[in-house]
Amino acid sequence: MQRTFIKLLTGLGLAACAALAHAQYPTKPISMVVSFPPGGTSDSMARIIAKNLSDGIGQPVIVENKPGAEGQIAAMDVMKAAPDGYRIGFVTSGNLSALPAMRNTPPYDPATDFTAIADIGRYAFFLFTHPKVPAKTFKEFIEYAKANPDTLSYGTGNATGVLAFAQLKSMFGIDLLHVPYKGEPPATTDLVSGRVDAMIGTGAGLPYAKDGRLRTLVTLLPTRSPLAPDVPVLKEIGMGELPVIIWAGIVGPKGMPKDVVDRLNQVINASLAKPDVRSQIEQLGFAVTPSKPDVFAAMIKEQVGAYESLVNSIGMKK
CATH class of the missing domain: 3.40.190.10 (Periplasmic binding protein-like II)
Known part of the structure; x- marks a missing residue:
């Protein structure tokens, strides 16, 4: 009985520590993985988000460029990270919609292998x-x-x-x-x-x-x-519109705590509401489209099907 009671107290103590850690989040710098090389439009966009996230959340947000393999390298880096909110990714429809749709054996499932954090915007291509x-x-x-x-x-x-x-x-x-x-x-x-x-x-x-x-x-x-x-x-x-959305957003590995996701989403959305930040983003050719995490997650899931339909219609599976 005494041993069981001690285990119960230990479990409650660990849960309390975890809850406290989440409440204090973040307590150290955050890494943002970007699937593009430095200097391009997407990298510039990611750095605007990183700076404003850092200002709003009170910790440095460090951009890590990991280009290559059509964005797969960066996406898998984020997918394999600890789900604690300290390693997140700036992703796009390129590596989270188009790439999985084009692979006979996708390296990941965009809808289940990641946590949707914040929708950022739509690209002009x-x-x-x-x-x-x-x-x-x-x-x-x-x-x-x-x-x-x-x-x-x-x-x-x-x-x-x-x-x-x-x-x-x-x-x-x-x-x-x-x-x-x-x-x-x-x-x-x-x-x-x-x-x-x-x-x-x-x-x-x-x-x-x-x-x-x-x-x-x-x-x-x-x-x-x-x-x-x-x-x-x-x-x-005479072509008609593309049947898919060309988007950009922030995700993390699956299983992130809801309070951490909500905190990141709130800070990012608040920065996107600022006229100067919105202007910087629009000058890069983006339409800003902030949303709640669940709405963003639903969009990612819907676009998986949309891109698969497009890929199948033009025979692009590989």
């Missing part, structure tokens, strides 16, 4: 080409690609770009040469230098288009982007 490509409009690009199969090359730095180009190739019956990169910055560098002919990327390429080093043919948004109001959207050129 654009089709960029080098000026040497003899096409000034999307229609001319498709016509040239059809007339010259396997002549044009395209670079991709994430799974979203891979999937978007696969849909274009399937829809219009064009043959293009694929050149994969570890992230958008090196792909953009090679596009500007003319080593590749085209790329579907974020607004990071728009400054090069404005000074004539690139062309912007179309944007993958429902409405025209305020960053490029003269660039048509898919439905304006």
Whole structure:
């Protein structure tokens, strides 16, 4: 009886310590894993979130760049972390929607292997080409690609770009040469230098288009982007909208305590409500879409099915 009583007291003591630790969270720096190399739009976005999370939560938030494998390396790093809130990830539809959908044996289940923390925003993606490509409009690009199969090359730095180009190739019956990169910055560098002919990327390429080093043919948004109001959207050129969402958010490993998740969500959402922070994010080409963790989790789960349907329709399983 005495031994049982001691065990009970010990268990209650451990539970109390765990509850106290959660209540005091965080007591040390937090790491934010990013699946992109430094310098690109997504990395810049992650650093804005990290800085404001640090300011609001009272501990340093350290960005760790882990690019490669279309975002799988970073996602698996977060998935395998301790669920204590000290290692979280800036993820996107590239590594948590598109990549699992394209694999016959997915490395993880986005809906069950992670804890949804905070929805950040929706990307504006654009089709960029080098000026040497003899096409000034999307229609001319498709016509040239059809007339010259396997002549044009395209670079991709994430799974979203891979999937978007696969849909274009399937829809219009064009043959293009694929050149994969570890992230958008090196792909953009090679596009500007003319080593590749085209790329579907974020607004990071728009400054090069404005000074004539690139062309912007179309944007993958429902409405025209305020960053490029003269660039048509898919439905304006007869394609219809993409059946998926191109998103970004913050997740952690599965099994995180609810109070820790709620704390992170509250601080991130509060920062996203600040006009100066929202302006910084919008200048990167994002539409800010904060939500509660359960709403974000439902969106991730819904997009798993949406991306799988798209992948199956264009035969992109590998």
